[in-house]
Amino acid sequence: MHAPRTTLRTTVAGLCAGAAALALCTLPAQAAAPRSPAVAATYTTGTPSEVSAGCAGQNAETIQAADPAANAVYEVWMGCKGIGLAASTNGGNSFATPLTLPGSTGQKGSRTWDPAVTVAPDGTVYASFMTSRSGQSYPVVDVSTDHGASFRTAGVIVPPDQGNWGDRDFIAAGPDGTLYLTWDYGPSAAAVTSVCPPSGSCAFATGDVNAVVQKSTDGGRTWSAMSHISPGYPNSGGDSAPVLVEPDGSIDVVYQGYAVTNVPTDDLTVAYTYASRSTDGGATWSPPVRIGPDAGTMNSTEWWIDGAEALGPDGTLYATWDTQGSTTDTGWLAYSTDHGATWSTPVQAPPDTLNVPHLIQVVAGPPGIAYVSWLSSSDPRGYAQYLRTFSIAQGWLSDPVQVSRSFGATAVWPGDTFGLSALSPTRLVLGWGSAVAPDPTTDQIWSDTVDVTLP
Template sequence: MNKLVLLSLLSLPALARAQSAHPNVLISVQNSPNETSIAINPKNTQELVAGANLNNQYTSLDGGRTWTWRTLTSPYSVWGDPVVVADTTGAFYYFHLSNPGATSIGFPFIDRLLVQRTAQAAIPFSYRSFFGLNPPKQQDKEWVAVDRKTNTLYATWTEFDAYGSLSSRDSTRILFSKSTDQAQTWSPPRRISFYGGDAVDEDATVEGAVPAVGPNGEIYSAWAGPRGIVFNRSLDAGQTWLPKEKPIVSQPGGWDYAVPGIYRANGLPVTACDVSTGPHRGTLYVNWTDQRNGPSDTDVWLARSTDGGQTWSAPLRVNNDPPGRHQFFTWMTVDQKTGYLWFVFYDRRSYPDTRTDVYGARSTDGGRTFQNFRLSQTPFVPNENVFFGDYTNITAHDNVVRPVWTRLDNTQSSAWTALIDPTVLAAKGTLPDLTLQTYPNPAAHTLHLALDLPTAALAHIDLQTTTGRHVRTALHQQLAAGHQQLSIPVRDLAAGVYLLEMKIGNAVLHRKVTVLH
């Protein structure tokens, strides 16, 4: 017979409120990491590889719980802008800039783009090839996508006539190249932006081209510049492109803007396409940040297209907090098994100053609505005199979701991930700012629940087996709004893994709970 367990309602301690429902893992503090990138092996989601400026490489073979650190070398140096991707064979690729230092023969810094490869996550990377060499022009801000059907690699990036030049004679353009042989060789760079930009590396420069592959091999890419956020596509594996890029949306305030406490900030776009077998297959997404609501209110945005980029939705606001705070450095990915969208970004919704959290967001309905959740366990206070990097990153496959970000505590930078468990997010319904945390977990005698209710509501909490069999009702009670702590005795339960389900109105939250004796 199921036994009703009475719970004591206590005031929520500050420590419990500070905890994140998603365990945080420190990847490394060595070698001043920033500009983080991460990829997951779709054949084995326990294998992850990450990178960070300038030459940091990290490997995890246990789903992101522990990491090893290495520094990369190459014949032409490793000079930042790390991009890590994985193909369907389980091979990983690490792309980066170079600074060969051979100015005496006319090769300036960032003169080419380099790629390193490993066939298995556990094996160190080795130099593979370079592309984009076009002296004395400079190559910057590359990103790469993998065609999951053919494992073709597609790269887009910005070419500068002279990086940082104020001269009207110097400009920038978006280039494209591909490799069909696992990065051994590359096609000649092709210009895909009809309109160029200046070379200042500010709002009027064309930058931020991120490629994405569609379900039939289409190649899409969006970038920012003096015409706002624009888009181009190829329907024949990169042989031909639209003669002129299409506008997606204006970017009021430009892509280069100021955020207090941050060395420099940008709202460059991220492009992704759903190639899953889900209901939103083929939907194209572009994610960015801007200050269209004023310089004290940076927001995360998404535009979606269901016709291959012919038309686009109006901007949809991803962060769901009241106006007036900063959210910045967004990244987005699509879980190609579920079709869900996952986002990571920095967030100051809880503070009137420069204290900064890391938030995630998820959309299960093709980018129409968004569920926000805090990822970082504690905020950090950055130092505007220390370079913070230009991006975060996130990877997902079959509900294994791993973001990566830089934390900057005054002058100490560190790279972090979070072990996102999709079962802790609402399975149906939404209730803004509803949170539920469990600790200790595993529990031996008593399980504590830290509950944050935005409004008074009837709460129903059940314990179930992982197969959904009802074990007991832990609570069925009207609760007041605010912070509360609940305690559940578990010493009489058999050791094992249970699923805790909380229903608040139409919203449902789940937590995995482990009982040990």
């Protein structure tokens, strides 16, 4: 259970205290974000709780989905000897004992990674994850019809190629219950080479990487053939494609698209964030639109999952991502009011541009409002989870606030993602991985709720 709740009022000056020597809050002139108004959003939160309690060993890379109709939150991560999941049926105030998803453990010679989760309109929970078995990599989809108390395997997505490469899956349910699953796919795992830093995940230096989508109309039991989101298959350079479905069934995706050189070795150079849309159930996709083309590029050593999107109740799309310079890393937010055809000039979200990871995501609030959160080690004390509110009409409605109360060890990988969901237009739930005292060598999953008071 959470401790008594506290109202947080944080300023940039307070966030940057003691870090001036590191230029924590340096803003490039051309990227300066709008100043926060005199009347600002405020945040009420409590003490984070450990969601992964009872799962021995490392627990990292959490991701999240919420069901506002049931006041439920579902946190899924790498851990619990496979893929762990914990459910909250009281709005994130407490979580049930974690369970291990079926199919994520006990298979000799296999491994599992990259979980995702979504809730269908009827309350059915679907959790997916990647697995590698018998020389193939592919997603597995589990299903729960009792609000996350138990799961069974609904189906697997069998690749068309032996020895294929597969990575990061995302799953979403449409208004009619149709499931859409995007994942990174390549015909040959042998063509993919990785760069793996000691305290992070892995990036890809070469490979036949592509963003693809498949759908299921029978609850995940069977799946359609692949549709290619990123053009140029099998050398498109596309990966990491979060997906959402609009009320009319249109599908929106943002993905990371790398420039590919020296085909057939498929060297991956720098990447941009692209938006694409399907109005025919994922069969065909619009030409990709580059978001924030002047904001910079992602490099080929970025190890975290980059790119996130959200849909507001007024149809506004929001996208977040971060770019790397030679000695900088900058997090961005942009929005679209025409279904992704055009995008606003991006604004800088985290105030610092330090050369450290900024895992950044977005969720929509009331019309014209977005909540942006990021997990970063920009503070010398370690990883922390931050939150900020943006208005299309007014710009930033607050300086960043730190939701996490402890700093995670930078030498321990926190995962490539974190959880961010809205239970109501002003009530958020966050989840993140962090190795904190009293055991700063072991990563655990933490969660907290945040109530936002808008000006």
